[in-house]
Amino acid sequence: NAGVMQNPRHLVRRRGQEARLRCSPMKGHSHVYWYRQLPEEGLKFMVYLQKENIIDESGMPKERFSAEFPKEGPSILRIQQVVRGDSAAYFCASSPETSAGELFFGEGSRLTVL
Amino acid sequence: GESVGLHLPTLSVQEGDNSIINCAYSNSASDYFIWYKQESGKGPQFIIDIRSNMDKRQGQRVTVLLNKTVKHLSLQIAATQPGDSAVYFCAEVTSGTYKYIFGTGTRLKVLA
Numbered sequence: 001n002a003g004v005m006q007n008p009r010h011l012v013r014r015r016g017q018e019a020r021l022r023c024s025p026m027k028g029h030s031h032v033y034w035y036r037q038l039p040e041e042g043l044k045f046m047v048y049l050q051k052e053n054i055i056d057e058s059g060m061p062k063e064r065f066s067a068e069f070p071k072e073g074p075s076i077l078r079i080q081q082v083v084r085g086d087s088a089a090y091f092c093a094s095s096p097e098t099s100a101g102e103l104f105f106g107e108g109s110r111l112t113v114l
Numbered sequence: 115g116e117s118v119g120l121h122l123p124t125l126s127v128q129e130g131d132n133s134i135i136n137c138a139y140s141n142s143a144s145d146y147f148i149w150y151k152q153e154s155g156k157g158p159q160f161i162i163d164i165r166s167n168m169d170k171r172q173g174q175r176v177t178v179l180l181n182k183t184v185k186h187l188s189l190q191i192a193a194t195q196p197g198d199s200a201v202y203f204c205a206e207v208t209s210g211t212y213k214y215i216f217g218t219g220t221r222l223k224v225l226a
Contacts, residue, residue, distance in 0.1 A: 045216075102160050105150075108157050
């Protein structure tokens with residue numbers, strides 16, 4: 001049973017370009033979370049999605065950032081017109097249900113904006 | 115000993131000694147707690163969890179203690195090994211919600 005798969009693992013973009021980060025949750029998991037992490041800092045919540053629904057996007061900047069989790073395919077975190085401050089590691093986690101249970105994390109996507 | 119770095123507090127221990135990593139949680143309604151280990155360049159990995167109806171839970175070389183009175187969680191690692199060097203995060207959540215709250219993390223350095 002494959003774990004949470006994120007790609008790309010590393011992404012380099014120039015200012016103004018778009019970044020698309022993908023997350024395939026564990027098999028059977030219908031809940032996806034995205035977190036952002038700066039070097040030497042903790043995990044900052046961005047968005048929580050269930051299949052075809054955004055449940056809570058309160059941690060995501062209102063401009064340039066969007067997320068989706070379609071009925072088929074991976075969850076996508078999209079950052080438009082990237083700026084240097086978007087450089088960070090973006091982690092996806094999944095869970096089978098909304099409950100007090102373990103979150104399973106991917107290995108992260110590291111975005112570098114030149 | 116402990117020191118505060120630029121962002122992450124750091125705990126340095128000698129190999130073979132026991133480590134204790136502490137976490138103060140924020141929400142008195144939280145009833146499920148998890149410790150994660152994050153190695154450099156990797157995603158957080160589950161270590162051990164505990165529910166609020168318990169005050170202690172043991173795993174292999176790890177023990178989690180929960181003190182609900184003072185909202186304090188600790189992770190004890192017995193006979194610390196070089197492979198234990200990582201950043202450790204605590205997380206809290208209330209059953210039925212999705213609001214996992216992560217602590218700032220503690221970097222554990224194991225000295226040979």
